[in-house]
Amino acid sequence: MTMQGVQGEERTDLTKAESREIRRRSLRLLSSLVKPIRARLGIGFVAITIAQALRVAGPTLIALGIDQALPAAMKNDWTPLWLVAGAYLLSAIVTAVLQSFFIQYAARTNQNVLFDLRQRIFKHTQRLSIDFHETYTSGRVISRQTNDLDSIKELLDSGGNEMIAGLLSMIFTGIALMAQNQGAFGILLISFIPLGFLTRWFQKNTKLEYRKTRVASARLIVHFVETMTGIRAVKAFRKENANQEKYDVLVEDYRYVNARVIQLFGVFDPGLKMIGNITVAAILFIGGSQVIHGDLGLGVLTASILYARRFFDPMESIAMFYNAYQSAGSALEKISGVLEEEPSVPEPANPVALNNPRGHLAFNDVEFHYANGKTVLPPFNLDIPAGQTIAMVGTTGAGKSTLAKLVSRFYDPTHGAVTLDGIDLRSIANDNLRQAVVMVTQEAYLFSGSVAENIALGKPGATDEEIVAAAQAVGAHEFITSLPDGYNTDVNKRGGRVSAGQRQLISFARAFIADPAVLILDEATSSLDIPSERLVQIGLQTLLAGRTAIIIAHRLSTVSIADRVLVLEHGRIIEDDSPAVLIAGTGKFSKMHKAYRDSLV
Amino acid sequence: MNNNGTVATLLRIFPYAKKALPRISLGMGAALAGQMFALSIPQFLLHLVNSLASHGTIAKLIPLVLLVLLMGALEACMTLLRRWFVLTPGTHVEAGLRRSLYAKLQDLPISFHDRWPSGQLLSRVTGDLSLIRRWLSFGLVLFIANSITIVIGLAVLFSFHWILGLIFLVCSVPIWFRGYRFEKEYHTVARLSQDQAGDLATSVEEAVHGIRVLKAFGRGDFMAGKFATDADSLLKTELKKAGLSANILIYLILVPEFAVGLSLFAGVWLVASHQMTVGALVAFFATATVLRWPTESVGFLLSMTQDAKTAVERFFEVIDAPVDITDPEQLQTITKPLGRLEFKDVHFRFADTAADKPDLLRGVNLVLEPGESVALIGITGCGKSTLTALTTRLYDVTGGQVLVDGIDVRDLSREELRSHIAMAFEDATLFSASVRENVLLGNPDASEAELKQALEIAQAQFVYELPEGLETRIGEEGMSLSGGQRQRLALARSVAAKPEILVLDDPLSALDVDTEAMVEAALRTVLSTTTALIVAHRPSTVQLADKVALLEEGRITAFGKHSELLATNAHYRYVISSLDEEAAK
Known part of the structure; x- marks a missing residue:
């Protein structure tokens, strides 16, 4: 099994090679995030270096105070004391100011990184093709963009600054100790040995556990989102208890892996403290003996102890950073996986400009089958002249929607090419293509915001007049004005208050305002009542004038406005002619039409 | 938004944490004990330095060093105990909250779900709850233990010499003022940031659920633009938060250091005028060093508390929502269902x-x-x-x-x-x-x-x-x-x-x-x-x-x-x- 992209995302038992590859992928992402902010990092680094250096100077100044200024003061020479204390105060002020500056500065840097990453994932998931979304599920895409990003935010927020400050503090403290008391420094070096073992142990154990937490939390989110979006069905079919049981298990799984991770840290952190305190005692012993032998001043001993203690102070925040880093690392693995996915319908490298499209469509030796090899459309040719209105009929699964999706480039054909005005769709820039070809599907999704905003989605920046005109054209104006706030009515989550038919009318208006050269209607009127559909039909006659249209409809009433009917069966076009000719004939369509007429009263 | 408000809000979470409370209190005790062991180390230093100053011997040195070692080891053990006490119960509380929220959401009528974007619900069930857990098992415990440590530490500082203690006490006054103001300002921003994070989650959800429409109209970039605007507002709020934290941190770093600087002057003068021993001065500085971390931690503990308060508020916004479609008190049943x-x-x-x-x-x-x-x-x-x-x-x-x-x-x-x-x-x-x-x-x-x-x-x-x-x-x-x-x-x-x-x-x-x-x-x-x-x-x-x-x-x-x-x-x-x-x- 490969780990390319999002494959094997839920696995936690990775081989060494897979782990390495994933780590490399995460690091590549990380370095690409850091690249644009190198300069900022540099400035921040300088500020924090100065602040920490000054801070570390503290105990040395205290040592000077005790070993130099005190004897001088005893001889009534107060100058050294003034100097030492003054220097201490000054360094305290500069440290605090720099540190505070650094925090704000680092926050800006972190937020920029986060912003960058957020945008990248958002844009990338928008770029990824429909087939990705169909298999990856929306809950996981959401989980990547919420929960996983949160854990990276946590790393940046708390961890980053403190870790850098802490590391620097340790380095400077070490240097100061080395300069003043080599014996004590030697002991500090020895303490690195158990420190190394402890860290290695922690690192090894947490890596796996963190991966598990990411998987567990994603499952939790998927289930949660599904319940909330399907709440009506949940209630109607009394799924609450079964849901709760499943959810409780997921919550407990998540809690368990989470607790495991926290427990590991609960051993790591006291371990660090233990090593630190033993080191302080050892330094105290060595330093004390040195004082007894007269090799060391009391002030330097004080400084050594203070340094030793301070040396280990940041260990806790570094450990916490490391903790956050592990957690964020697993999140980064998942995110980099999504970012690694390539759209199966890629943007052309050298797009051909499509100016004033007329809408001439041609399928040249087009064939389409799914990744699993199942053929949906065997090879075929089809030419649709500009301005023609085509009706596609056929049973479910005959390939009508697939054909429509090839025109709107949700998919690319497996073989052959679909061309618009003679240009292969694959070489038209996405934006350019979407202006020319618009598809309205049965699933009329509304975004939170007003009705007007939802219509304007078809043409960002549309004026109010244009929006009203579009609504009028498709017969949606009347019901919209009867809504509580008319065009400004908030459609709410998933169109809670707007009926399915009304949603379809709004999405119709959305297509109308987009004014494309090629319009595809895939079951776009299925939920409309007859009066509404009648209005839409009238609207369609003006709407479709001068543009190419492909209409997929179950109701044959739509066929009356078509110039040409295609009957599909098992992916093949079995009939292709004007409606009148087909009805008069003896083929499949003629039979369907007869049955349909009989169904009417 | 005042002190009372914070306490009252946070107290509401305790019924959910009842089972964990004994262990959380024990954890607090362990944290405090650990700090006390750390604070005791300078006392031994005092004797050690004084004995060294008066020509001590290795024989005298050894027992004192061993005592310091013992205290240090105990401090580490207490840290282990604290974590052991609080961590597992904390995760249980979090899981419990998560279950209650879900149960409540399933119980709430459709009209509630019509109003609430599920992104806002999602951010409550994930980020908010882990914030509450961390506050309970970490923030709360340390906040109380560290506050007590600071008070006791201050008393210890006084014990070395009242002048030195007074310097610390006086210097700390601005912290209290800043801390009070910080709490008020930070709360507003914290709430805003969590709400904006919820809005962002909603945008993410809609963009995913509406992917077909966005693709059909080629509006991916348009949505990304809107998303960027939202993400940018969140960024600005986060920066405001960081600004406030940085502001209070100045005081939290500066005040102890400033006090140490003043004490350096006063202490040397006191020792020179024989009002204090060298050992006491060394111990004083060592104590001040021990107190450094608890003092600085107050800053992030305060912001953590405010974040937790906001999270609790957001949690109860759902829990308190009226379920106006409930089962009746007097249940009737249909014994022989006909279907009329x-x-x-x-x-x-x-x-x-x-x-x-x-x-x-x-x-x-x-x-x-x-x-x-x-x-x-x-x-x-x-x-x-x-x-x-x-x-x-x-x-x-x-x-x-x-x-x-x-x-x-x-x-x-x-x-x-x-x-x-x-x-x-x-x-x-x-x-x-x-x-x-x-x-x-x-x-x-x-x-x-x-x-x-x-x-x-x-x-x-x-x-x-x-x-x-x-x-x-x-x-x-x-x-x-x-x-x-x-x-x-x-x-x-x-x-x-x-x-x-x-x-x-x-x-x-x-x-x-x-x-x-x-x-x-x-x-x-x-x-x-x-x-x-x-x-x-x-x-x-x-x-x-x-x-x-x-x-x-x-x-x-x-x-x-x-x-x-x-x-x-x-x-x-x-x-x-x-x-x-x-x-x-």
Whole structure:
């Protein structure tokens, strides 16, 4: 099994090679995030270096105070004391100011990184093709963009600054100790040995556990989102208890892996403290003996102890950073996986400009089958002249929607090419293509915001007049004005208050305002009542004038406005002619039409 | 937003943390003990340095060093204990909160879900709850332990010399002022940031769920632009938060260091004038060093507390939301279900309807006798779907009654009511589960034959051709199935539930003509024995039903056979027939 992209995302038992590859992928992402902010990092680094250096100077100044200024003061020479204390105060002020500056500065840097990453994932998931979304599920895409990003935010927020400050503090403290008391420094070096073992142990154990937490939390989110979006069905079919049981298990799984991770840290952190305190005692012993032998001043001993203690102070925040880093690392693995996915319908490298499209469509030796090899459309040719209105009929699964999706480039054909005005769709820039070809599907999704905003989605920046005109054209104006706030009515989550038919009318208006050269209607009127559909039909006659249209409809009433009917069966076009000719004939369509007429009263 | 507010808000979480409280208190004790051991080390230093200053020996040195070692070891053990005490209970509290929130959300009526974007709910169930956990097992524990440590430490500083203690006390005054102001300012920003994070989650969700529309119109970039604007507001709020933290941190770093600087001067002077020993001065500085971390930690503990407070508020916004559709106190049951459905002077208006607008339903009277099927007809938006939602109490009537077998639906438990009535919705929701589980949702104990029959009636035999047949997991929201396939599964589900009453909301809209005809033929056998309310748009669907009810202006204005209404009612003709007839000609 490969780990390319999002494959094997839920696995936690990775081989060494897979782990390495994933780590490399995460690091590549990380370095690409850091690249644009190198300069900022540099400035921040300088500020924090100065602040920490000054801070570390503290105990040395205290040592000077005790070993130099005190004897001088005893001889009534107060100058050294003034100097030492003054220097201490000054360094305290500069440290605090720099540190505070650094925090704000680092926050800006972190937020920029986060912003960058957020945008990248958002844009990338928008770029990824429909087939990705169909298999990856929306809950996981959401989980990547919420929960996983949160854990990276946590790393940046708390961890980053403190870790850098802490590391620097340790380095400077070490240097100061080395300069003043080599014996004590030697002991500090020895303490690195158990420190190394402890860290290695922690690192090894947490890596796996963190991966598990990411998987567990994603499952939790998927289930949660599904319940909330399907709440009506949940209630109607009394799924609450079964849901709760499943959810409780997921919550407990998540809690368990989470607790495991926290427990590991609960051993790591006291371990660090233990090593630190033993080191302080050892330094105290060595330093004390040195004082007894007269090799060391009391002030330097004080400084050594203070340094030793301070040396280990940041260990806790570094450990916490490391903790956050592990957690964020697993999140980064998942995110980099999504970012690694390539759209199966890629943007052309050298797009051909499509100016004033007329809408001439041609399928040249087009064939389409799914990744699993199942053929949906065997090879075929089809030419649709500009301005023609085509009706596609056929049973479910005959390939009508697939054909429509090839025109709107949700998919690319497996073989052959679909061309618009003679240009292969694959070489038209996405934006350019979407202006020319618009598809309205049965699933009329509304975004939170007003009705007007939802219509304007078809043409960002549309004026109010244009929006009203579009609504009028498709017969949606009347019901919209009867809504509580008319065009400004908030459609709410998933169109809670707007009926399915009304949603379809709004999405119709959305297509109308987009004014494309090629319009595809895939079951776009299925939920409309007859009066509404009648209005839409009238609207369609003006709407479709001068543009190419492909209409997929179950109701044959739509066929009356078509110039040409295609009957599909098992992916093949079995009939292709004007409606009148087909009805008069003896083929499949003629039979369907007869049955349909009989169904009417 | 004052101190009281914070405490009162945070206290509300304690009933949920009851079980964990003893261990959290023990953890607090361990934290405090650890700090005390750390604080005691300088006391031994005092003796050690004084003995060194007066020509000490190794023999005297060793016991003192061992004591320091012991204290240090104890401090580390206490840290271990603290973490051991609080961590596991903390995760249990978090899990408990997470379960309660979910249970509450499932209990809340549809009207609540209409109002709340699920992104806002999601951010509450993930980020917010882990914030609360960290505050309980870390923030709260350390905040109390560290505050006490600071107070005791201050007393210890006084014990070395009152002048040195006073320097620290006086210097700390600005911290208290800043801290108070910080708390107020930070809370506002923290709330804003969490809400904005929720909005962002909503944008993410919508962009994912609406991906087809965005792709069809090529509006991915447009949405990304809007998303960027939202993300940018969040960024600005986060920066404001960082600014406030940085502001208070200046004080938290500066004050102790400044005090140490002043003490350096005063201390040397005190030792020089023989008012204090060198050992005491060294111990003083060592104590000040021990106190450094607890003091600095106050800053982030304060912000953590505020974040937790906001998270608690957001949690209770859901928990406190009224569940106005509940089971009655005096439960009634239907002993012998027949399937008679009656609407009696039913009124309904949405809570946020403007006062000058009339009710959506204004006195609906309709009776469905057992086994009778009625098609509900009316123009788009006239309230047909809402009327069907009243039957299973997805909404409650605002006037009048809905009766099942003569009993008001509000007198039945929701569980029982919904076992008598099965619904199929216009937008078919499928869950991430196998085909079998999805179809048997309302009747998990159904036999294999019943399952097969339901699938046949809904013409959903296509499921047998799926990779793993009935065991195939259908993706979230049934994404990998077509609209027509989803609709047929939803129909099969409602049939498999074997209810006395079927409520079908335009159940065949996504089907092609051939399939529709087959489903209708099969459905007739079910409908001959089952009471059914069917929202319909097409004449073909209407013919499934025995009778037709016309919903117009919030009332049933006509009721009878299709052919009768067609002959006598102009509005009915307008709604149901003209277009298709024209087309047929």
